[in-house]
Amino acid sequence: MDLGITGKWALVCGASKGLGFGCAQALVAEGVHVVIVARSADPLEQAAQQLRGGAGVPAGTQVLAVAADIATAEGRAKVFAAHRDFDIVVNNAGGPPPGDFRDWGREDWLKAIDANMLAPIELIKATVDGMAARGFGRIVNITSGAVKAPIGTLGLSNGARSGLTGFVAGLARSPKLAAGNVTINNLLPGAFDTDRLRGNMEGAAKKAGQTLEAVMDGRRKTIPSQRFGNAEEFGAICAFLCSQQASYIVGQNILADGGAYPGTF
Ligand code: NAP
Helix, strand or coil: CCCCCCCCEEEEECCCCHHHHHHHHHHHHCCCEEEEEECCHHHHHHHHHHHHCCCCCCCCCCEEEEECCCCCHHHHHHHHHHCCCCCEEEECCCCCCCCCHHHCCHHHHHHHHHHHHHHHHHHHHHHHHHHHHHCCEEEEEECCHHHCCCCCCCHHHHHHHHHHHHHHHHHCCCHHHHCCCEEEEEEEECCECCHHHHHHHHHHHHHHCCCHHHHHHHHHHCCCCCCCECHHHHHHHHHHHCCHHHCCCCCCEEEECCCCCCCCC
């Protein structure tokens, strides 16, 4: 299927690896020019090179790498200095650490809210009116299955991402955006095999006195698909949400979790 977005410009945050990289990969395969962002410059440049050399990437597709912390105003200014107008924004940053809420103070909460709620809102604010004026825009926020079914140890994530989700539910339905062909949707990963997942499982293995493989195996068995997701399939869903064909999908929370969420709806 031709997604009809060749030549558009996308900002993909948190894209040197994992789910963000998967999204960037799927978009460049469609001939979308991308600005990819992560804090560490070297892995980001390597990711950019991998994207440029990807099989089937249309000639002339541009990949710009901006090393910046998207959770800060300075980081976001650096991104817009590299490229101003985006047709697509994929909001993503590292997830907050697990823990016990009794150990978290105001600074811990502000860090989580900055990265997983306010940064996406600032990027939406900076881009959606221009998108509406040009008659096309797609925002995809990478959130988490934890928004639908909270994960006990990830209270910072449950809280910050739910705040973003509530805000987006209202904004996405504003006629100025929805009627202007600007969609805002959230993509909710369940368990995907990335460094983030492995990091969380290493912590769980240490706590339980088990091997990483044993913990990972146990987790796989709780998922109806009996496997973890991969960044490539996640990226493909993201690219579809960014397509011309997806213009009637507005303000939705799309769960990709191998059936792990047990509810009917
Ligand atoms: P990952 O493999 O750790 O990759 C995170 C990416 O984001 C890296 O490129 C990282 O590079 C970048 N990043 C982190 N903080 C950033 C910041 N402040 N500014 C710019 N870039 C930043 O993580 P992932 O598994 O792809 O997860 C992506 C998101 O989905 C996270 O929020 C995670 O919590 C959420 N999630 C993941 C899963 C899963 O199973 N994988 C499940 C539910 C939710 P630098 O460190 O160099 O900045």
